[in-house]
Amino acid sequence: MVEIKQREAMDPAYQWDLSSVFESDETFELSLESLKEQLPEVTAFKGRLSESPEVLADAIDTLENYSRQLHTLYVYTSLKRDQDQGNDTYQRYEAQASQLLSEYAAATSFFQPELLAIDPEELEDFIRRSERLQFYRHYLEDATRQRKHVLSPAQEKLLAQAREVLSAHSDTFSLLNNADLSFGTIKDEAGQEVPLTHGSYSKYMESTDRRVRRDAFEGLYAQYEQFKNTFASLVSTQMKSGNFRAKARHYDSARQAALDSHNISEDVYDTLVDTVNEALPLLHEYVALRKDMLGLDTLEMYDMYTPLLGDPPISFTYDEAKDVVLKALAPLGSDYTAILTRAFDEKWIDVYENKGKRSGAYSSGSYDTKPYILMNWQDGLNSLYTLVHELGHSVHSELSNTHQAYVYSNYPIFLAEIASTTNENLLTQYLLDTYQDKETQAYVLNHFLDGVKGTVFRQTQFAEFEHFMYTQEAAGEPLTAQFLSKHYQELNAKYYGSSVNSDSQIALEWARIPHFYYNYYVYQYATGFSAATYFAQGILKGEAGMLESYVNFLKSGSKDYPIAIMQEAGLDMTQTDYIQATLNAFNERLQAFKAL
Numbered sequence: 001m002v003e004i005k006q007r008e009a010m011d012p013a014y015q016w017d018l019s020s021v022f023e024s025d026e027t028f029e030l031s032l033e034s035l036k037e038q039l040p041e042v043t044a045f046k047g048r049l050s051e052s053p054e055v056l057a058d059a060i061d062t063l064e065n066y067s068r069q070l071h072t073l074y075v076y077t078s079l080k081r082d083q084d085q086g087n088d089t090y091q092r093y094e095a096q097a098s099q100l101l102s103e104y105a106a107a108t109s110f111f112q113p114e115l116l117a118i119d120p121e122e123l124e125d126f127i128r129r130s131e132r133l134q135f136y137r138h139y140l141e142d143a144t145r146q147r148k149h150v151l152s153p154a155q156e157k158l159l160a161q162a163r164e165v166l167s168a169h170s171d172t173f174s175l176l177n178n179a180d181l182s183f184g185t186i187k188d189e190a191g192q193e194v195p196l197t198h199g200s201y202s203k204y205m206e207s208t209d210r211r212v213r214r215d216a217f218e219g220l221y222a223q224y225e226q227f228k229n230t231f232a233s234l235v236s237t238q239m240k241s242g243n244f245r246a247k248a249r250h251y252d253s254a255r256q257a258a259l260d261s262h263n264i265s266e267d268v269y270d271t272l273v274d275t276v277n278e279a280l281p282l283l284h285e286y287v288a289l290r291k292d293m294l295g296l297d298t299l300e301m302y303d304m305y306t307p308l309l310g311d312p313p314i315s316f317t318y319d320e321a322k323d324v325v326l327k328a329l330a331p332l333g334s335d336y337t338a339i340l341t342r343a344f345d346e347k348w349i350d351v352y353e354n355k356g357k358r359s360g361a362y363s364s365g366s367y368d369t370k371p372y373i374l375m376n377w378q379d380g381l382n383s384l385y386t387l388v389h390e391l392g393h394s395v396h397s398e399l400s401n402t403h404q405a406y407v408y409s410n411y412p413i414f415l416a417e418i419a420s421t422t423n424e425n426l427l428t429q430y431l432l433d434t435y436q437d438k439e440t441q442a443y444v445l446n447h448f449l450d451g452v453k454g455t456v457f458r459q460t461q462f463a464e465f466e467h468f469m470y471t472q473e474a475a476g477e478p479l480t481a482q483f484l485s486k487h488y489q490e491l492n493a494k495y496y497g498s499s500v501n502s503d504s505q506i507a508l509e510w511a512r513i514p515h516f517y518y519n520y521y522v523y524q525y526a527t528g529f530s531a532a533t534y535f536a537q538g539i540l541k542g543e544a545g546m547l548e549s550y551v552n553f554l555k556s557g558s559k560d561y562p563i564a565i566m567q568e569a570g571l572d573m574t575q576t577d578y579i580q581a582t583l584n585a586f587n588e589r590l591q592a593f594k595a596l
Contacts (some may be wrong), residue, residue: 393419531573
């Protein structure tokens, strides 16, 4: 049986190098203690913000400097924890950093109420009289924009102190899902006993052996069935927490509160759901085609990811993928590819799965660290797409951090998925241009169709269900496992149509989605993919100014509100056009796939 190795047994050449963040754990511990001692410097400005423009500017500088150091500490502990979630030392480090984050939030809870207590005309006079505050104008406008949702200093401090309690369920889900659950083993295509893990599950879902797919699907969901009531309690607490926070801050709903943090209208969310729902017949057409091509009487959900054309005609090891990445993303220019080369050479990427490693993939870093990438690489096309996706995030971070001051460097999630999925679109076109044989062309088109299915249709399905859970909890409906499974099954049937059997363990899928703990996050995958299609098509066509506009967007961070940044880049995301264009591309490539 193939066993997952302990981290110490893995080749360090394929592990990220965190020594540039802290040379050693001892260095981290000293920095943590030093930062704890600096906390009184933050509270020294309490009650003084209205004294003068200079005092207000000094306060902002001090808070931003402290936040910058704290973010680096927290990123280090998170990365260390995720490389082996069973490591007690890094669990403790992460808990200590999280505690200091809560203390910082409590210590700075005075800031926004005091800032809002300054008369708007007086604040404008402060800005006019101070060049330092003029630099912070957008920051101040954003902070005061939510004036009616900021509480009294005492209430703000109480909410800040409750931060850990209100988010503990998310940490519990992560530990249960990633560290404690064991999915046992299955037999692979050769009949060899192999471990079933989060990392290997997606690989088995792509197997051309239906028995392997079924065993992996049933083996995984058997564990969620066993703990379904616990998972229901955790996700219910997430909805309660979000609704409580929104109500405490006088929002009409948790969704309104989440989207308002970046000044995004709820209409953007509804437009996405409505537009995708209108296009569900396209998804039904593709699902029916999948059923026919696989020659099945009934299509199961575990049949949704296997390539329709059998084993892939192309596959890549990680080392081979590096060359493909540089060629596929060459249309983004030499400066962009130079950053990609640094990512490989400077060991930003933690490549392979090891025992206790967090599942999935992500890009994470702070203003003063490299934008690191966690992977769980499996040779094949999916991991290649995941790699270019996460590199999109990391290059976005690198460009934003390089061209913006710390206060404006952290781009919002709403924009993040555009950078990652533009790369995916460019990779698809590169593969279609490079591999001209009919078999590979059809395979790549199939992969694109599955990508839209998974990123636009499936993430919108998640977004619709997440909003359903929040609204049902707000209405007083108990979110029991039975209730959630019943409604998830109905939603799954609506999205995939009559060709697929939704009356199966897929009803429990809600239990394993970590993004339901991210507070209205998933819809941005779908909007981001759609915006990415717009940019990728324009760049590949050589449209005048498109590449420059796109790279300028990557450099923009949060210097303005996300909708405005996109409008400056030539895309209005308040309209349906860009979503419909992606769905049109799906239809065109579906017909091309049928023709092949």
